[in-house]
Amino acid sequence: MTALRIAVANQKGGTGKTTLTVNLAAGFLLRGKTLVLDADPQGSAGHWAWVGGADSGLPPIERVDAAAVRTRIKQAAGANRYVLIDCPPHLESDVLGQVMGAVDLLLIPVQPSPLDLWASVDMTAAVLEARAGNPQLRAYMVLNQLDERNALSRSMHEALGVFEVPALTNGLVRRAAFRNAAIEGNSVYGLGKRGARAAQDVEAIIEEVLSL
Ligand SMILES: Nc1ncnc2c1ncn2[C@@H]1O[C@H](COP(=O)(O)OP(=O)(O)OP(=O)(O)O)[C@@H](O)[C@H]1O
Ligand SMILES: [Mg+2]
Structure with a gap:
């Protein structure tokens, strides 16, 4: 078995890395064995799972430090169908390069x-640099906290167009369910009806990722 290995990263803080990682992982878990590696020393993803306890329906979330992350991804890829890595909000440490x-x-x-x-x-610059060592690396922006009422403005499409890293067609809408899932230590899938629309956002991203 070789897993699809997906890292979620942005050197900017608070853009939704952990939210996207945990909810994507919950959706991937419905498709196959899934592991989350928490490479952020803040440990938010690990804390999220701890709040939820054993019956949360989340995949296992494992802390991993920079020195071990590369080896651990390799090992995990042999034993899972999907491996997701939540990264810290900076470029300084070597974690991101390793991942x-x-x-x-x-x-x-x-x-x-x-x-x-x-x-x-x-x-974007970091992606281009990483491709020197990992030419197969694919990278996409994922729009998060989209306003449900407003489609993306034309100026936003133009702004996106100048980046060498394209954006996925699907993104996450700003929804209370994403915050509630974290509060309850669950994913939006685990919120039942309250999380249904949020889970649809996540499903659309997963289907798009699987069709890339
Ligand atoms: N689509 C969304 N709808 C509503 N709230 C959201 C959404 N995405 C993220 N949030 C909220 O925004 C905040 C930041 O999200 P999150 O912690 O996932 O970002 P992060 O990039 O992992 O942050 P850090 O850089 O600190 O690791 C959290 O309170 C989270 O619940
Ligand atoms: Mg985070």
């Missing part, structure tokens, strides 16, 4: 405002 050298796909959550996008420019 980007060992995954198939990098997802970069960004908020749909040009200012937030421009703050992600360094990520």
